[in-house]
Every structure is written in C-alpha cells, then in structure tokens.
C-alpha cells in the first residue's frame with residue numbers, strides 16, 4: 079500500500095505514520111515527492127486495512143499496490159528514474175550508447191576499440207574482465223588485469239566503464255574499478271549477488287535472464303532497490319526460444335511493458351540477442367522505435383580474432399553506421415512522446 083500524505087503534513091506526522099506502520103511489524107519506506115511525501119508499506123503479509131491508515135493524522139490517501147514488486151513499480155514512484163554515470167544519464171530523454179568488446183583482451187585491444195566507439199558517439203565503454211562462459215574451457219577474462227585496463231580506458235577516453243561482477247565475493251574488486259556494475263543474464267536470480275549490488279553506491283546494469291518473465295526480472299531489480307540502491311538500469315538481451323536464426327530472440331515487447339510497470343530505465347543489447355553481426359543494426363533501429371532508453375552493443379576491431387563473441391561484434395565502422403542510423407529514430411520517438 080502507498081500512503082500519500084497531505085501536502086501540509088508535518089515531519090512529525092510523517093514520522094508518526096512510519097512508527098505506526100513499523101509497530102504493526104511492517105516496513106515503511108518514505109518516498110519524497112515534488113509536492114508531498116508518500117510512504118510505501120512493504121512486507122505486509124496480507125492486505126492492509128485502509129481505514130486504519132486513513133485515521134492517522136496527516137494522511138490524505140491510501141492506495142493499494144497491486145503488483146508484487148513495490149519499489150521498482152510506477153505505482154510507488156510515478157516519475158522516470160534517471161541513472162547518472164559521470165557525464166552520462168540513462169533515462170533522461172536522451173539516447174545512451176554503451177559500446178565495447180565482449181571481453182577485455184589486452185590494453186591495446188581495449189584502447190583501440192574505445193577510441194573508435196568514443197569518436198562514433200558512445201557514452202560508456204563496456205568490456206568484461208570476468209566472463210560468464212558456457213564452457214569452462216573458453217576464455218574466462220583477464221580478471222583484475224582486465225579491470226586495470228578498463229581504468230586506463232576511462233582515464234584516456236573519459237568514458238565511464240561498464241563491467242560484470244560474476245559473484246558477490248568478486249563484487250568489492252569490480253566495484254572499485256567499475257562505473258557501472260553489470261549483473262549478467264545467468265545471474266539475474268543470484269539473490270546474494272543482487273543483495274550485494276543493493277549495498278553498492280555504483281549503478282547496476284541488470285540483464286534479463288534467458289528464461290525470465292518480466293515479473294521475475296522486476297522482482298530481481300526489487301532486491302537491489304530493497305537493499306538500498308535505487309540506481310538500476312534494466313537491459314533486455316534476448317530470451318531463449320525455439321528459433322535457430324538467432325542466438326536468442328529479442329523481446330522488444332518488454333520495453334513498453336517495463337516502461338508501464340516500472341520507473342527504471344531500460345536499454346537493449348541487440349548483440350547477445352542476435353548472436354550475429356548482420357542482425358545488430360536492424361534490431362537497434364527497432365529498439366529505438368519501441369522507445370528504449372539506450373543500447374549496449376559489442377564492437378571489436380578484429381572480430382575474427384576475438385576471444386569471445388566475435389560473430390556478433392560489429393566492426394568500428396559498422397558501429398559508426400549504427401550511431402548514424404539510430405539517432406534520428408530515437409529523436410522521432412522522443413518528439414512523439416513529448417507531443
């Protein structure tokens with residue numbers, strides 16, 4: 079339930095409502111708004127009696143929250159969340175482009191790609207130092223050395239870096255280097271990792287699981303917000319279907335659904351969805367038309383020699399083409415939204 083306070087409610091009244099909720103064994107989460115404060119009631123076992131809440135001084139309205147996720151829902155937080163990373167801001171009405179290799183392979187590789195994607199218009203650089211690989215025999219990433227390379231990329235190009243934390247034990251290390259910590263598709267329901275991400279001051283990029291419903295995905299985000307970190311970017315990266323023409327199936331319908339259900343920004347990763355370079359630009363254009371806040375794309379200057387995901391990596395000149403093609407579509411959509 080969302081308890082909406084009167085515009086003129088005093089701090090004392092707000093505190094009393096919080097205490098009254100807590101006295102009943104429930105959690106109360108004040109949500110400051112532009113004009114008035116609302117208080118979210120969390121972890122109630124059953125429905126809360128609205129007449130009890132309405133009887134508390136300073137309370138204007140009691141709105142039942144119907145969704146299982148609370149803090150990520152629009153019911154709790156109607157305005158869009160903007161996630162700020164350095165000079166970039168995801169969800170602020172402008173397009174956010176994240177680009178880079180699947181994995182950091184060497185300083186020269188990362189810097190070469192970073193310079194190219196920056197020139198093309200990328201706002202953030204991506205690259206895995208710890209890689210979740212299907213096979214234990216595949217390249218697992220450079221580990222801390224990869225993180226140090228990412229720090230050099232940031233230093234030289236000014237681009238904030240996005241990189242993955244594979245588990246909660248590695249989180250401290252990754253967090254020390256990353257501007258945004260990624261939680262990968264396979265880890266979407268790693269609840270220990272989600273809780274650890276919730277204690278971080280870094281924004282979290284939360285990928286949708288291979289077989290996760292939107293509700294499960296939003297519940298995963300709820301763990302992060304419930305643990306104290308409101309800076310979450312959702313990333314749709316394709317789900318597993320019967321299709322063979324692509325690695326996964328990009329679920330673009332997730333974008334309007336997530337935007338209706340949640341205030342969190344949502345970006346599209348067409349690279350892991352497609353698994354093939356030739357589908358990445360068309361899917362990116364489509365992601366713009368459906369209203370995504372941004373894209374995360376794999377780029378490699380020598381994809382044939384890449385240690386992971388070469389087949390889906392764009393050449394730098396193809397990323398330049400992507401940037402040219404998506405910007406006007408994003409602009410059209412943004413204009414339509416404002417009209």
Ligand code: PEP
Pocket residue numbers: 180206210261262263264285315350
């Ligand atoms: C990645 O972005 O490098 C990655 C491994 O993606 P996903 O978790 O979506 O497979």
Ligand code: MN
Pocket residue numbers: 180181350376386387
């Ligand atoms: Mn990859």
